[in-house]
Amino acid sequence: MISTLLVANRGEIACRIFRTCAALGIRTVAVHSDADDTALHTRTADAAVRLPGVTPAETYLRGDLIVKAAVAAGADAVHPGYGFLAENADFARAVLDAGLTWVGPPPEAIEAMASKTRARDLMGIRPLEDVTEADLPVLVKASAGGGGRGMRVVRRLEDLEGELAAARAEAARAFGDGEVFLEPYIEGGRHVEVQILADTHGTVWTLGTRDCSLQRRHQKVVEEAPAPKLPAALERDLRELALRAARAVDYVGAGTVEFLVADGRAHFLEMNTRLQVEHPVTEAVFGIDLVALQIRVAEGHALDPDPPRAQGHAVEARLYAEDPARDWAPQTGTLHRLAVPGNVRLDTGFADGDTIGVHYDPLLAKVVAHAPTRAEAVRKLADALERAAVHGPVTNRDLLVRSLRHPEFAHGRMDTGFYDRHLAGLTEPAPDPHAPLAAALADAHGRSRFGGWRNLPSQPQIKRYLMDGQEYEVRYRHTRTGLVPEADGVRVVHADAHRVVLEADGVRRTYEVARYGDQVYVGGCALTALPRFPDPAAQHAPGSLLAPMPGTVVRVADGLAVGATVRAGQPLLWLEAMKMEHTISAPVTGTLSALHAAPGHQVEVGALLAVVEAHREDQ
Numbered sequence: 001m002i003s004t005l006l007v008a009n010r011g012e013i014a015c016r017i018f019r020t021c022a023a024l025g026i027r028t029v030a031v032h033s034d035a036d037d038t039a040l041h042t043r044t045a046d047a048a049v050r051l052p053g054v055t056p057a058e059t060y061l062r063g064d065l066i067v068k069a070a071v072a073a074g075a076d077a078v079h080p081g082y083g084f085l086a087e088n089a090d091f092a093r094a095v096l097d098a099g100l101t102w103v104g105p106p107p108e109a110i111e112a113m114a115s116k117t118r119a120r121d122l123m124g125i126r127p128l129e130d131v132t133e134a135d136l137p138v139l140v141k142a143s144a145g146g147g148g149r150g151m152r153v154v155r156r157l158e159d160l161e162g163e164l165a166a167a168r169a170e171a172a173r174a175f176g177d178g179e180v181f182l183e184p185y186i187e188g189g190r191h192v193e194v195q196i197l198a199d200t201h202g203t204v205w206t207l208g209t210r211d212c213s214l215q216r217r218h219q220k221v222v223e224e225a226p227a228p229k230l231p232a233a234l235e236r237d238l239r240e241l242a243l244r245a246a247r248a249v250d251y252v253g254a255g256t257v258e259f260l261v262a263d264g265r266a267h268f269l270e271m272n273t274r275l276q277v278e279h280p281v282t283e284a285v286f287g288i289d290l291v292a293l294q295i296r297v298a299e300g301h302a303l304d305p306d307p308p309r310a311q312g313h314a315v316e317a318r319l320y321a322e323d324p325a326r327d328w329a330p331q332t333g334t335l336h337r338l339a340v341p342g343n344v345r346l347d348t349g350f351a352d353g354d355t356i357g358v359h360y361d362p363l364l365a366k367v368v369a370h371a372p373t374r375a376e377a378v379r380k381l382a383d384a385l386e387r388a389a390v391h392g393p394v395t396n397r398d399l400l401v402r403s404l405r406h407p408e409f410a411h412g413r414m415d416t417g418f419y420d421r422h423l424a425g426l427t428e429p430a431p432d433p434h435a436p437l438a439a440a441l442a443d444a445h446g447r448s449r450f451g452g453w454r455n456l457p458s459q460p461q462i463k464r465y466l467m468d469g470q471e472y473e474v475r476y477r478h479t480r481t482g483l484v485p486e487a488d489g490v491r492v493v494h495a496d497a498h499r500v501v502l503e504a505d506g507v508r509r510t511y512e513v514a515r516y517g518d519q520v521y522v523g524g525c526a527l528t529a530l531p532r533f534p535d536p537a538a539q540h541a542p543g544s545l546l547a548p549m550p551g552t553v554v555r556v557a558d559g560l561a562v563g564a565t566v567r568a569g570q571p572l573l574w575l576e577a578m579k580m581e582h583t584i585s586a587p588v589t590g591t592l593s594a595l596h597a598a599p600g601h602q603v604e605v606g607a608l609l610a611v612v613e614a615h616r617e618d619q
Helices: 012-023 041-046 061-073 089-097 108-115 116-123 156-174 232-248 279-286 290-298 374-387 397-405 416-424 435-447
Strands: 004-007 025-033 047-050 077-079 138-140 151-154 180-184 190-198 204-216 219-223 253-262 265-272 313-320 337-339 345-346 364-372 389-391 463-467 470-479 484-487 489-495 498-502 507-516 517-523 525-530 544-546 553-558 571-577 580-585 590-595 608-614
Touching: 004 012, 004 544, 012 025, 012 041, 012 089, 012 290, 012 364, 041 374, 047 061, 061 077, 077 290, 089 108, 108 265, 116 180, 116 265, 138 156, 151 156, 156 180, 156 525, 156 580, 190 232, 190 484, 204 279, 204 416, 219 279, 219 397, 232 253, 232 265, 253 290, 253 337, 279 290, 279 313, 279 345, 279 364, 313 374, 313 397, 364 374, 374 435, 374 489, 389 484, 389 507, 389 517, 397 544, 416 553, 435 463, 435 470, 435 484, 435 489, 435 498, 435 507, 435 517, 435 525, 484 489, 571 608
Parallel strands: 004 025, 004 077, 025 047
Antiparallel strands: 138 151, 138 180, 190 204, 190 253, 204 219, 219 313, 253 265, 313 364, 337 389, 345 364, 463 470, 463 525, 470 484, 489 498, 498 507, 507 517, 517 525, 544 608, 553 571, 571 580, 590 608
16 A cells, blocks of 8 residues: 655646645655745645756756655555656666655656557557658657657647757757657647546556647647537547557556547557546546556556446647737736636646746646536636736736637537637737726725825826737826726726626626736726836837746757848747747847857847847838
């Protein structure tokens, strides 16, 4: 029996595993980088071990240090979570060689399936070689790891070599393995997967299907179980193929077999020999705890001959600290508050006041809704997200709500190209016009004990806010009867520092207001309080390229130097943030008049990287 479990991971998945361990009476051990010294998973575990002498990005890839930490802390088992070393056969062997229980599949099964090229060989699928125009588009894919890292879609033959090099570099940084391969890129398909669970006694469960078609950068955003509108014959084929993959490698534990479904056929993608990020939707539908079952299997217990029956429908949305309207740029800063109302499940690795850093994936939380029908689950999840208090860096919350309510998703007609088609519309700003007024009124009450009423007439109070990239100016007066806005048709029903009630055109609405320095949150709207008069010194010259996020400059275009002529859209340099590479391109055709970036430079958000002076015809 396992008594003390070390989780070789961080963040949300570590906290989720600790929760199950607490329910089972198992003591827990966390490992952490210096950047995660005060992280929630570090604080939650019964014991925590710092992994020394490596960068934050590399810490959780050091299997040798993690095994030493397990032994030192008295752990008798290790759970890898997902990502990092979860699909590393050498790490699994090292855990077993140390006399510890490995909560995962046998190293031989990991080895057979962790490399996508070997897995495809096992399933009788050959990668593309000697690509021609007739093969386009193709997908460059990292052989190791997942999460969309090391993946590139190539539509022009002349781009192939550059994208291969970029994918190899990104895969090597993320997984320590730069091997990539090519496969046909199937457009308009659905990403469907089958959850499996196997014990050491020969029983293999297939736990239904999941649809994970809503993706950005080949990384899942919304997942659901079961996959909607699958023909019964196709669903049967998916389960049989998944069972075949599991039995081919004598699989043990939890795993997922992934497919691309197009034209009524299932195309094998890969087998993930670990727990998936989206496992909660399967847990909700089948009424099980997959982590608890992983632990039971690792202890040698047998599964029941048949899995439980599925009940209802579940949908999961991944809440990321990122800006979908700015090429999904990851965001950093303080998460002041995260609260999601309603009867939904919230899995997170953050608590109020925690800092979202630059070193790891920007996932803040997973929100899961379960209901008797798909329509009810989708509605429940969209409502919970819309009402959630998410106070901190920019997130994809509004995108998630709009995605869930989009007719294409609502009717189960989505595919992996959903955001390619609809992103612009889904990220169109839709600010509440009364949010700035609510912010100003709350601020007026929060800053003065006695209001601001004067017996003599005075100039109106003026406050300025930035919301969704647009400036708003609010004017109001203090009178005997309270605050009176200079806004036609709007009446103040109630106002205090945290709650404002406005009536506009006969409709009364309540606004909850929170302020952290210059950042103001009014319901679901985020505003920045501005000085009354703009500061001219804060303006940047036209053509300035500013860092959209904090990160590291990893590459500068070959031969790029001050004085060079560049064309609009030409990639100039690349930033790495949260394990993803982001391209910074020339905004106009012109001359590079300044270059302040070099490989290895650490930059903060808003840092001036370069300046391109537009040619006259482009001005």
